[in-house]
Amino acid sequence: xxxxxxxxxxxxxxxxxxxxxxxxxxxxxxxxxxxxxxxxxxxxxxxxxxxxxxxxxxxxxxxxxxxxxxxxxxxxxxxxxxxxxx
Numbered sequence: 001x002x003x004x005x006x007x008x009x010x011x012x013x014x015x016x017x018x019x020x021x022x023x024x025x026x027x028x029x030x031x032x033x034x035x036x037x038x039x040x041x042x043x044x045x046x047x048x049x050x051x052x053x054x055x056x057x058x059x060x061x062x063x064x065x066x067x068x069x070x071x072x073x074x075x076x077x078x079x080x081x082x083x084x085x086x
Contacts, residue, residue, distance in 0.1 A: 046073075061075075
């Protein structure tokens with residue numbers, strides 16, 4: 001890997017706090033916070049499963065963008081309010 005110049009790549013002028021480089025502790029805290037937010041939210045009552053849907057059903061939900069799986073789950077919950085799964 002290429003070595004940085006002796007003075008580094010960036011010199012902070014001390015004026016704009018938003019441009020101040022992070023300290024090692026600040027960077028480690030940010031990394032730890034980002035890692036803590038990953039994964040399933042605490043208290044989730046959802047289960048992973050494998051299921052097959054018709055392509056047009058998946059395409060319609062995926063076309064709605066991010067969160068399509070949640071919208072599909074909500075649509076199934078709404079259906080259960082008026083139908084019996086039997």
